[in-house]
Amino acid sequence: MGPGPISAYPSVLRAMSAPLVGQYDPYMTAVMNETQELYRSVWATRNEATLLIDGTSRAGIEAAIVSLVRPGDRVLVPIFGRFGHLLAEIAERAHAAVHTIETDWGQVFPVSAIEEAILRVKPALLAIVQGDTSTTMNQPLDEIGALCAKYGVLFYTDATASLGGNAFEADAWGVDAATAGLQKCLGGPSGSSPITLSDRAVKLVRSRSRIEAGIREPGDKNSAHFVRSNYFDLGMILEYWGPRRLNHHTEATSMLYAARECARVIALEGRDAVIERHRIAGAAMLAGVRGLGLRVFGDMAHKMSNVVAVEIPDGVPGDAARAAMLNDFGIEIGTSFGPLHGRVWRIGTMGFNARLDTVLTTLVALESVLRRFGASVPVGGGADAAADEFRRA
Amino acid sequence: MGPGPISAYPSVLRAMSAPLVGQYDPYMTAVMNETQELYRSVWATRNEATLLIDGTSRAGIEAAIVSLVRPGDRVLVPIFGRFGHLLAEIAERAHAAVHTIETDWGQVFPVSAIEEAILRVKPALLAIVQGDTSTTMNQPLDEIGALCAKYGVLFYTDATASLGGNAFEADAWGVDAATAGLQKCLGGPSGSSPITLSDRAVKLVRSRSRIEAGIREPGDKNSAHFVRSNYFDLGMILEYWGPRRLNHHTEATSMLYAARECARVIALEGRDAVIERHRIAGAAMLAGVRGLGLRVFGDMAHKMSNVVAVEIPDGVPGDAARAAMLNDFGIEIGTSFGPLHGRVWRIGTMGFNARLDTVLTTLVALESVLRRFGASVPVGGGADAAADEFRRA
Numbered sequence: 001m002g003p004g005p006i007s008a009y010p011s012v013l014r015a016m017s018a019p020l021v022g023q024y025d026p027y028m029t030a031v032m033n034e035t036q037e038l039y040r041s042v043w044a045t046r047n048e049a050t051l052l053i054d055g056t057s058r059a060g061i062e063a064a065i066v067s068l069v070r071p072g073d074r075v076l077v078p079i080f081g082r083f084g085h086l087l088a089e090i091a092e093r094a095h096a097a098v099h100t101i102e103t104d105w106g107q108v109f110p111v112s113a114i115e116e117a118i119l120r121v122k123p124a125l126l127a128i129v130q131g132d133t134s135t136t137m138n139q140p141l142d143e144i145g146a147l148c149a150k151y152g153v154l155f156y157t158d159a160t161a162s163l164g165g166n167a168f169e170a171d172a173w174g175v176d177a178a179t180a181g182l183q184k185c186l187g188g189p190s191g192s193s194p195i196t197l198s199d200r201a202v203k204l205v206r207s208r209s210r211i212e213a214g215i216r217e218p219g220d221k222n223s224a225h226f227v228r229s230n231y232f233d234l235g236m237i238l239e240y241w242g243p244r245r246l247n248h249h250t251e252a253t254s255m256l257y258a259a260r261e262c263a264r265v266i267a268l269e270g271r272d273a274v275i276e277r278h279r280i281a282g283a284a285m286l287a288g289v290r291g292l293g294l295r296v297f298g299d300m301a302h303k304m305s306n307v308v309a310v311e312i313p314d315g316v317p318g319d320a321a322r323a324a325m326l327n328d329f330g331i332e333i334g335t336s337f338g339p340l341h342g343r344v345w346r347i348g349t350m351g352f353n354a355r356l357d358t359v360l361t362t363l364v365a366l367e368s369v370l371r372r373f374g375a376s377v378p379v380g381g382g383a384d385a386a387a388d389e390f391r392r393a
Numbered sequence: 394m395g396p397g398p399i400s401a402y403p404s405v406l407r408a409m410s411a412p413l414v415g416q417y418d419p420y421m422t423a424v425m426n427e428t429q430e431l432y433r434s435v436w437a438t439r440n441e442a443t444l445l446i447d448g449t450s451r452a453g454i455e456a457a458i459v460s461l462v463r464p465g466d467r468v469l470v471p472i473f474g475r476f477g478h479l480l481a482e483i484a485e486r487a488h489a490a491v492h493t494i495e496t497d498w499g500q501v502f503p504v505s506a507i508e509e510a511i512l513r514v515k516p517a518l519l520a521i522v523q524g525d526t527s528t529t530m531n532q533p534l535d536e537i538g539a540l541c542a543k544y545g546v547l548f549y550t551d552a553t554a555s556l557g558g559n560a561f562e563a564d565a566w567g568v569d570a571a572t573a574g575l576q577k578c579l580g581g582p583s584g585s586s587p588i589t590l591s592d593r594a595v596k597l598v599r600s601r602s603r604i605e606a607g608i609r610e611p612g613d614k615n616s617a618h619f620v621r622s623n624y625f626d627l628g629m630i631l632e633y634w635g636p637r638r639l640n641h642h643t644e645a646t647s648m649l650y651a652a653r654e655c656a657r658v659i660a661l662e663g664r665d666a667v668i669e670r671h672r673i674a675g676a677a678m679l680a681g682v683r684g685l686g687l688r689v690f691g692d693m694a695h696k697m698s699n700v701v702a703v704e705i706p707d708g709v710p711g712d713a714a715r716a717a718m719l720n721d722f723g724i725e726i727g728t729s730f731g732p733l734h735g736r737v738w739r740i741g742t743m744g745f746n747a748r749l750d751t752v753l754t755t756l757v758a759l760e761s762v763l764r765r766f767g768a769s770v771p772v773g774g775g776a777d778a779a780a781d782e783f784r785r786a
Contacts, residue, residue: 002415005643016409016647020401020582022725054584055448055624056642062624085607090623092606183643189413191447191584191645213485214478215730229622230483231448231455247730249449250398250576252584254409254651332415337608337640 001362002334003133003307003346004161005183005190006353008258012188015261016254023250031256032241038263039194041271042163042186043178045170049197051241052259054252057160057181059232060193062090064156064177067205067227067234068125071095076123076153078102078109080139081132082337087158091127094228099123105339106298106309108139111147118151125154131162131304133184133346134337136297138166138304145174154201160184163194164266165278165306165350176201185278185306187351188262192255195234202238209235215247278305281354284389285347288363291385292370292377297344306350309336311343316373318342324372329365359386394755395727396526396700396739397554398576398583399746401651405581408654409647416643424649425634431656432587434664435556435579436571438563442590444634445652447645450553450574452625453586455483457549457570460598460620460627461518464488469516469546471495471502473532474525475730480551484520487621492516498732499691499702501532504540511544518547524555524697526577526739527730529690531559531697538567547594553577556587557659558671558699558743569594578671578699580744581655585648588627595631602628608640671698674747677782678740681756684778685763685770690737699743702729704736709766711735717765722758752779 021028032051039050053060065087069075075096077088080103092098099121103109118126126148131138141157148155156177159168163178165185170178176198182188197205210226210233211217227233231249239246266274282305289296289310297309312318318335322345325331334346349359363382370377414421425444432443446453458480462468468489470481473496485491492514496502511519519541524531534550541548549570552561556571558578563571569591575581590598603619603626604610620626624642632639659667675698682689682703690702705711711728715738718724727739742752756775763770 005413005416005646008413013410013412013647017406019406020398020576022395022719022727023398025719025725055452056645058642059448059452059624062622066622082607086605086623089605089607093619093621093623095621181643183413189645189647190643191648212479212482214475214482226486228486228488229455229459230479230486231452231625249451250574250583252449252582252648253398254406254582255584255645255648258647326415326418332418334415 001348001353001358002332003348004350006187006348006351008189009187009262009265009352011265012258012261015257018257020253024245028253029245031260032251035256035260035263036241038260038267039196042194042263042266043170043196044168044172045196047170047196047198049202049238051195051237052256053193053195053237054249054255055193056190057179057193058086060179060181060195061087061158063232063234063237064179064195065090065127066094066229066232067208068154068156068177068201069094069096070225072097073124074099074121075125075127076117076121077127078114078117080108080135080137081105081129082134083129083132083158087127087129105135106137108137108299108302111143114144115147118147118153123153125156127156130157130159130168131166133161133307134340136304136307136309136346137299137302138162140302141175142173149174154204162304164274165354166304167275170196182259182262185350186262187265188258192252192259194259197234205234205238211246212236278350278354280390280393281349281359282306282308284359284386285349287389288359288382288386289347291381292363292367293381297340306354307346307348309340309344309346312345313370313375316370316375318345321369321373324369325365331362331365356390394741394746394751395725396741397743399580399741399744401582402580402655402658402745404658405651405654408650411650413646417638421646422638424653425644428649428653428656429634431653431660432589435587435656435659436563436589437561437565438589440563440589440591442595442631444588444630445649446572446586446588446630447642447648448586449583450572450586451479453572453574453588454480454551456625456627456630457572457588458483458520459487459622459625460601461547461549461570461594462487462489463618465490466517467492467514468518468520469510469514470520471507471510473501473528473530474498474522475527476522476525476551480520480522498528499530501530501692501695504536507537508540511540511546516546518549520549523550523552523561524559526554526700527733529697529700529702529739530692530695531555533695534568535566542567547597555697557667558747559697560668563589575652575655578743579655580658581651585645585652587652590627598627598631604639605629671743671747673783673786674742674752675699675701677752677779678742680782681752681775681779682740684774685756685760686774690733699747700739700741702733702737702739705738706763706768709763709768711738714762714766717762718758724755724758749783
């Protein structure tokens with residue numbers, strides 16, 4: 001019940017035990033195609049370029065940034081938590097001219113602040129996190145695509161922590177590139193990163209095309225502005241996932257099965273129903289921790305559904321209480337980064353863990369642990385408030 | 394039965410269904426430590442810096458090269474097949490001054506040719522493939538470490554296709570850095586890349602250390618020569634696998650389980666026994682295809698144990714025959730790259746597939762398919778010769 005990675009759906013765990021097949025086996029390429037189609041639904045997009053990067057969520061981030069940013073390009077990164085710093089860091093390593101704006105932890109940016117920064121910085125790319133688990137905030141993105149289109153800015157967002165548990169509309173919001181991971185609301189293991197690219201992003205990627213030595217053919221023209229990573233060169237990766245099936249990496253078959261099953265779970269339950277399940281579980285957890293008399297951190301109007309930051313009560317040793325949750329109850333809750341380190345725990349309700357029983361169990365265990373460490377907590381206050389919330393839904 | 398990816402060991406498939414745990418759960422970090430120790434045996438090394446890169450085998454290659462090569466560094470790449478070109482490509486993208494020497498496909502380099510090139514190029518890094526599946530050749534490495542030590546050159550080798558099925562002695566051979574993948578002789582899925590680094594390599598990596606923005610602490614000094622990739626920055630990855638457990642990526646738990654189980658299979662059977670099993674299966678497959686009257690490609694004195702390149706007989710349509718093997722017998726054999734494309738099939742015997750029954754089944758199926766396409770083949774000539782080889786072992 002931490003901020004991720006989380007317990008996977010049982011069917012996702014089982015999916016990874018399926019036998020492997022060859023890289024160009026018709027079954028393999030059919031699974032790749034099917035997975036692309038499933039993720040188009042998850043992202044709410046018609047983008048042909050919807051696929052997986054073989055690595056963790058930050059592999060997807062790096063693939064997007066190094067493929068979309070040419071050295072010297074201006075990149076604007078609005079930072080509202082740790083993972084905004086990560087986007088800036090990756091862009092800086094890629095020789096971008098990085099400009100950041102920051103807001104206090106626990107807040108998001110009003111669209112006017114982003115517009116003001118775009119006008120000032122004139123970036124080639126806006127890179128912004130949707131949901132930052134470090135603060136639990138969910139940045140509204142619905143007006144940003146139009147803004148970017150107006151000023152000719154490419155719009156990339158990192159939806160690792162939010163996708164599948166909060167609204168996401170790639171096409172309707174005008175997103176040019178988005179990446180995620182399986183280990184949050186998608187309910188799978190870390191190690192595969194879904195990505196989707198608009199036609200505009202694909203055009204840029206293709207303009208930087210370079211087919212690697214060893215498989216280059218006479219007709220292949222290589223750009224002078226090629227991507228400096230081979231592994232994250234989206235131009236090559238698109239040729240591997242596309243009809244040419246040009247050999248690049250060897251697709252991580254078991255992780256492909258996992259990613260497919262994560263998206264199948266969503267398709268079966270219904271994408272909107274899964275997002276609603278996260279909303280309810282998140283609201284119940286929020287009501288529950290408040291029912292225990294705990295204060296929560298950040299602007300509740302912009303909290304992600306799937307995680308809440310709970311202030312550690314005075315006198316309760318944060319790490320010892322977390323250890324008691326894990327060792328005595330088998331329940332993980334999260335610590336935190338940066339300015340919140342030692343101040344809050346982060347409790348997640350995502351993917352398979354966005355359920356009535358997991359929420360109630362966590363709350364009764366937390367009540368017990370808090371009392372053990374001397375905190376005064378209302379008897380049953382957490383589980384009762386959470387159960388009420390579930391009943392209301 | 395292609396050149397990889399291959400069928401995984403059943404226990405490896407099962408291992409991936411194990412429940413996930415939190416990133417810093419004591420069980421998780423214990424599994425990470427155990428996996429490091431298991432891979433020290435696989436690599437035959439005492440290197441503390443023995444761990445996994447979260448990505449396919451080429452992720453491991455890129456992590457090694459971008460972390461060991463500073464822009465402008467001279468890198469020498471002896472190329473004897475497609476994957477030598479890949480090492481050169483990745484080094485070139487990393488702004489290295491790449492120098493290559495080439496030998497005919499089907500051959501390896503005598504150590505004198507490598508010494509001559511080192512003297513001429515004076516590289517900072519020698520990057521060479523051990524086993525290149527594109528040609529099936531296995532480059533002898535046992536004298537190269539001493540050579541590199543003599544001339545102050547860092548020695549990196551890509552053992553993706555060879556590790557676990559052919560001799561590899563990281564310490565005895567003086568290897569500074571080596572990377573692999575699970576999807577060949579280690580008998581697992583693609584998606585995790587074992588890597589080992591000597592103290593000399595670690596020293597270089599640490600000299601380029603940069604702790605990313607967002608988790609940097611006052612005492613952290615950042616080098617001006619930092620690695621331009623965040624995901625492949627071995628300095629950060631070492632801090633994640635080391636006692637500091639500094640947050641970097643979220644370790645791909647299911648792939649970690651898979652990687653651990655691959656190494657456990659080897660530990661249980663015995664490393665030398667597994668290599669010997671590959672030797673026998675490879676010798677049997679070689680005898681078998683010759684028993685069918687087929688010619689093989691390359692210098693048999695330097696063939697990897699785990700793959701053989703078989704010349705497609707005149708008049709037999711290579712792709713149609715491969716399709717018949719797959720569709721009618723459920724057996725994949727491989728096509729080939731570059732100068733060998735359309736000339737040879739590549740047949741593998743690796744990991745779980747290095748067995749008597751898989752070898753014999755492949756050979757009787759191939760006999761049937763060859764005959765169907767009009768080739769004249771000795772009745773039972775393949776399986777008989779292979780069975781003889783197994784009996785002799």
